[in-house]
Amino acid sequence: MDQGFEERFQDALSTLIGSRMIEADDVRATALNTLTDLILETARRGDRHVPAHFGELMGALLPRVSPQIRATISRRLAPCDLVSPEIARHIIAESAEIAAPMLRHSPVLTASDLYAVAVGDCEEKARAVAARTDLTADMVSALIDRQDPAIATSLVLAETAVVDGSTAERIAAIPNLPRAAARRLIETADLSDDALARLFWLVDEDARRTILERIADRRGGDKVNEPAPPQNSGVELGDTLFALAAVGERAEIAHRLASTLSLPRALSARIVGDLHGEPLAVATRAAGIPADQATGIILLTVTEAGSSYDVLRTLAGLAERLTPTIARHVVGLWNSAPASRSAARHEPSVARPSARAPRSAAGAPRRLEDVVADLSRRTGS
Template sequence: MTQAAAAPEFDDSLGEAGAATPAFRARHALLRRLADVVCLPSSRVNAFERAMTADLLVDMLREAQTHEKLRVSRRLASLTEPPTTLVRLLLKAEFEVAEPLLRECPHLNESDLVDCARNAGLDHRRLIAARRGLGELVADALIEHGEPPVLESLLKNDTARLSYAGIEGIVALTRNDPRLLPYLLKRPELRPAHAYVLFWWADSEARRTILQRFAVSREVLQDAVGDIFSMAAEEGWQDPLSRKALQFIERRQRNRAAIEKSPFESLEAAIAAGQAGLTRDVAEEISYLAGLKPMTGLKIMSDSGGEPLAILCKATGLPKAAVRALWRGLRRPETDASGALVPALERVLITYDMIAVDRAQTVLRYWNWSLSSALTPALLKAIEEGDEAALDEYSVPQRTAMLALSKEFGR
């Protein structure tokens, strides 16, 4: 099909009075003829002639009325190669002018869509977000505005491609708009680095989804690097980079070296001591004995939902009773007036039952890696100042820590 055949006729029925007024008949006729030339097939007009005509149209349409722009927009919507200068002007015009192009023209290029996303209005962006085959650059431009209706449309668009940075941006936005969570959790681009951060502010249903989808086994990693543990031991574990990675992979969760320095003979003894009321000192000892840093332990024990307590106990080989002991030590109610378990504790105990030890260890170690090892002085300063504009300066675990901990520092 040629461009001329694809283009609809210039719509004379549009206009404030249904027809051009005598004073503007020349303008109306000129706009129509120029649009005719732009829509001619390449066999009738060359690229330079088409570009020259488009430039004339752009100059006229800048001062034209809305209904005149709309006529041209409808005419261009079926073209396979609409002129960029003309398209950009119409895409940034009133929504009713841009709508035919955004809805009906599948051939808009990425740069034009990015320009529209950054310089037009919310309604424009919502239509862009729903376009088929949307690329990462356009999606990133849409995400920059942080508009929930646009993001919801984008996340629902299963033909759109989202970048790692784009997903990370939406993750941060879900902290203040949890309605986006169900749609975000369905995206194939979502990675453990994102999901484990989402967990901290997700509701119970979303947390269950995250654990079921992202709490993966480390068996493949353990098989792949099993012989490297002995190499690192022979070197005295002097290389901090390999030591940190191997600590994430290894099967043993508890810190045996911490027992020698602890006032408690075991992790079980520390938890038993905390049943009467978890003090900061006891909580820190539990963290050390569980192979965690105090920052991670604090995050787990201060979590209002309680599911992290189940992850902690399952990963360290503690019985289900330890979950209730920690719950009691945190002075949280266990039963209601009728003697039945409170729903929150029941949910936490179900979490304990549903997750395997190795998978619980994966979650726990990821938290420990991302929430503590990345806390450099520069990152702490960025968290305190809410400087999320500097995210690109940091590594994956540093960005994870920033997102998860920013609320802890008074944001």
Template structure:
């Protein structure tokens, strides 16, 4: 790099040590010399001496040295470690300006320094996955928000899943994680259950994907599976997720109702009982636990998804809404905002896309409920979440609150 101007030799404060003051400036200038003037060993030895002096230097002297060294392309590691752990206003000079800091330097600073330092680091340009994972691991909401707002930072899937899990209790993180390009549908679908209405709308608009390509690719596989009498549970489960038909035709033969519409009509007229809700779930092609989660959601959007995905008309949606004694108008006679939002949700997406959301919920909230997972949900053993598959993690997150009640 080109040689930079030396630090100005200002007079030491009255009563101070002029020699120490001048020596700090000269040594900082030596460390700042280009490689054409000083080799790596000489720079390292000078840095060691400078560190020993800085330990007893004043705050202002340490800050001047930090400002002098921050633009360097080569900075002795011992100096970087010391200044990164100094008071926040001193460390900030390196955190914000020093391009020569390695991931190891930043991770060590995150681990050994204070929250203020991690907050400063969160806004540094070009943070790698290793550094952001270290920053997020402390669970500090303000630091996590700053990392998520940093568009130049890169997040690993482990870090993203950690934030999704934390967002269940720290709801302020939801809008920030939803803007991250690293978030995948699996995380967004499970976040849906605790997100605010605007965030739920974002999830449906961005992550409710079509299965059209999968359907085209595996079209002939359905015939193969039928020839095998659907004996393979692995392929059967995958094809159930991909197929176009949502309703469970086999359930009609065992149901007291001739159709899903008839079950909804019974609920509309007589109220939604546990038995009718179970029948609606079976006829809709979802497990009762998924149906209970949908019907019990206070926001109502999952109900619209259930109706749209199964081909129920908007009048059926209204019937289900009334069966749960949910208001359609407010006390002054104006349309109820929650009911309006549910109707908008019904209208906004194509059938194939909402089927993807519904089937993922059913997959994650029912098929994944192994005994070990149920025990983990009940006991709140979220530390063991890495032992589970993606749908199992989704089930753990979505159902943990319910089992705690």
């Protein structure tokens, strides 16, 4: 069999060289491509042996051709199980562009080879390893330790068997997960309330409602250890926030919620400024505002609610289903694990927000009559 492979190699190489103009590295590139062709042909024929000295020849030629040739060889040989482990290791030691196909697909790389890349090589190579379907638990753990959103996405979307409950929790803690990865985690993993709260800000409105329903189902309306009600009654606060929403004072609404719920100003601004309205529905209920008042505040504050009856109806239903106890629990989770991605900005559906100077979170909320008077002076009304 060795002799047959050698004869085929010599015949093919002689034919190719005889038909082309020889340039500086043409013979070496031609020899490499010919070896690659024959290795793939041998695998297709069902033969399981390639003479060792041809592997040595390939290893000697690879450093002597251009990166483009090496990248092509890596891509073509990556799925082949007749490639020697030495050649595969030679290729994965190259740049990420050359190594990536071999790292993703090679069946001859050992668990030790892949683990070494997962632990100690560059992010691009680690991402290639993360795309494999034969990862061990140790490899997955090492890849998660990198805290890379692209790696996390590969692990989640590949549905690797070793991504169990505790692993999913670790992935959910990686900052700035892409939406597709966050949603898949919600759909496939039994995540804790803390993990669900972290993912809340990263997903679409359907997944957000799934999160809230799951948290509510777990708690079952339990009122044990319920926090004390806000200092102002919910109805009074609802009237105040509705009046502020009517004149477009979204910044003041955020300040009132921050004061009532003991939230950082940035988080309350994110809640009020969210494009879809679920956070505001949660926060108003957490503040003890009745569901019908919360619906009016949402209508005047959330752009989508003011332009779509279906959206408003959905948010009103969400506010109706959430008890203040559950809502306060969710807000507390947000407060303990603030979202890592900044909120999208939008215009309110009824009135434009008035300009205002920045104010410290420690400052007291403005009196409603002062807000209205200030607005009247600016508009001349």
